Amino acid sequence: MKHYATYALYVLFSCTAMTGFSQNTNQKPRQFNSFPAIVHCNQQELTKVFNTTQGQPISLSFSDNFNFSGTVTSNLVKYANLQTAIVVSPDFSNTIFSVSKITNNDGSISYSGRIINKNYFDGFELKKNTTGEYQLVKMEIDRVMPDCTLQNP
Numbered sequence: 001m002k003h004y005a006t007y008a009l010y011v012l013f014s015c016t017a018m019t020g021f022s023q024n025t026n027q028k029p030r031q032f033n034s035f036p037a038i039v040h041c042n043q044q045e046l047t048k049v050f051n052t053t054q055g056q057p058i059s060l061s062f063s064d065n066f067n068f069s070g071t072v073t074s075n076l077v078k079y080a081n082l083q084t085a086i087v088v089s090p091d092f093s094n095t096i097f098s099v100s101k102i103t104n105n106d107g108s109i110s111y112s113g114r115i116i117n118k119n120y121f122d123g124f125e126l127k128k129n130t131t132g133e134y135q136l137v138k139m140e141i142d143r144v145m146p147d148c149t150l151q152n153p
Contacts (some may be wrong), residue, residue, distance in 0.1 A: 027121070028119065028120055028121040029120060029121065030120065030121050030122045031092060031093070031095065031117060031120035031121075031122055031123075032120075032122050032123070032124065032138060033122075035066055035138070036138075037137070037138045038135050038136070038137055038138070039062050039063060039066045039124065039135065039136040040062065040063040040133065040134075040135055040136075041062050041063070041126065041133075041134040041135060041136055042061075042062065042063070043111075043134060045060045045061060045062060046060075046099065046101075046111050046126075046134065048060065049072065049075075049085045049087060049097075049099055050075065050083055050085055050101050052072045052075065052085075053072065053075060054072055054073065054074060054075050055071065055072065055073075056071070056072050057069070057070070057071050057072075058070065058071070058072055058087060060087075060097075062136065066136070068087065068089055068091075068092070068097055068115065069089055069091055070087045070088050070089030070090065070091070070092075070097070071087065071088055072085055072086070072087055073086050073087070073088050074086040080103075081102060081103040081104075082100060082101070082102055082103075083100065083101045084098070084099070084100045084101075085098075085099055085100075085101075086098050086099075087099075092117065093117060093119065093120075094117065095115060095116065095117040095120075095123075096115070096116055096117065097113065097114075097115045098113055098114055098116075099111060099112070099113030099126060100112045100113060110128070111126055111128075111134060112126060113125075113126040114126065114139075115136065116141055117141075118141075120141070121140060121141060122138055122139065122140055122141060123138075123139055123141045124136035124137060124138055124139065125137050125139050
């Protein structure tokens with residue numbers, strides 16, 4: 001009679017070891033550690049992005065001493081009520097600020113966007129608070145957008 005328990009135990013330990021070693025433990029650095037968790041945004045600064053043509057440099061000064069300078073790489077009107085622009089900043093290791101301007105049915109304007117870089121753990125998301133002011137709220141990118149790239153064994 002064969003002892004299957006030892007074989008089962010061997011398979012269990014092998015699977016556990018393979019799973020443990022295959023986990024990606026490379027922690028990405030934080031890019032925005034020196035900035036507060038919430039940065040207040042002035043709507044005039046957001047409007048500047050949409051008034052800048054593709055290929056032009058732009059410097060955005062948000063409150064709390066947070067400046068984002070770069071080049072507008074895209075500024076497209078996708079629909080009658082949606083315009084999206086992308087700013088790439090070499091000052092922040094080619095971090096991307098993607099922002100959209102939405103014209104609502106009542107004629108009001110809303111903004112949505114993110115400041116992200118796939119090589120860093122943190123970024124900012126543009127949100128409107130309860131008083132109607134826009135803020136860049138710090139987020140952990142890897143928790144919001146998991147890395148789906150294939151790793152070489």
